Amino acid sequence: MKKGTNTRKKLLSDAFKLFSSNSYENVTFSELEKASGVSRGSIVYYFENKNGLFSEMLKTFVFDNSSVKRVPKPYQHSLIAFYNYFIEILKKEKNKLIELGIKNMNEALFFIEMSALLNISDFRAIASKWHEEEKNIWYNIIQNAVSTNEIRKDIDVKSVADLFEKTYLGASFIGVFSIYGVDINVLHTNFDQLYSLLVNETNIK
Known part of the structure; x- marks a missing residue:
């Protein structure tokens, strides 16, 4: 077996x-x-x-590897714990692909996704469903962060979820055109900056 x-x-x-x-x-x-x-x-x-x-292969390397679904439940109790763990997932994914001889994971994924779009009849629907599921996870995490007073209550949860998701997707797309793919440390800094604008001031010490 x-x-x-x-x-x-x-x-x-x-x-x-x-x-x-x-x-x-x-x-x-x-x-x-x-x-x-x-x-x-x-x-x-x-x-x-x-x-x-x-x-x-699409499911394993494209939809599963880069998914926030991989963040374990214990790390979903707060927004900052959630995105920090997701950053670690991306680092491990990038290193794994480097071991396979792929230095730019974003270029590789983009190339495969274009092939899928042209050759897999239901790929567009599958990708759209994946994206909605990812956004919903971000939405639930941020809604929980509002409920626990981790971040401000005067935000539009849906818009903020969209910002986090698009920050990741945008960085991934830009990574296609660089030598080594997305700079995960820069992505982490971007997440931190977003978080700093949202965090409840009473939690800042």
Whole structure:
């Protein structure tokens, strides 16, 4: 069972590397076999076809890795704890991809997302749903921060949630065009600045 799980993970990692620098059409079973050392029969066994492999790779490396859903419940008790943990997730994700030989994770993700938009019929709907779910999580965290008096009560929770989400997405997009991708320390500073404008003054010591 463990061998099968490891093989599946390796296939997804190798597929990510291939799709991050080649269009969907140009990644063949032969290239997948060569990159992974896994036979076509095994690839079909785990994912049925190239579309199945690509879709699962999208879920694993695009939608799951960069998601605020990964922040554990104990870190959702406050806004500052929440975004600090999310920053650590992004740092680990970036380092993991560097180990795979990908120095700019944002460029890789952008390239894959463009391929998905052109080749996966329901990708737009899936991405839209993912984005709404992410915004809702930010909304709930910020609403809780208002309720616990962590941040000011005179804010528009929906707008602030949108600001945090778009700060992250904007930094990720800008990272596509840099050498090493998003500067996570700068993103962290941006979150801190947003937080400083929201924090309840009675909590500042």
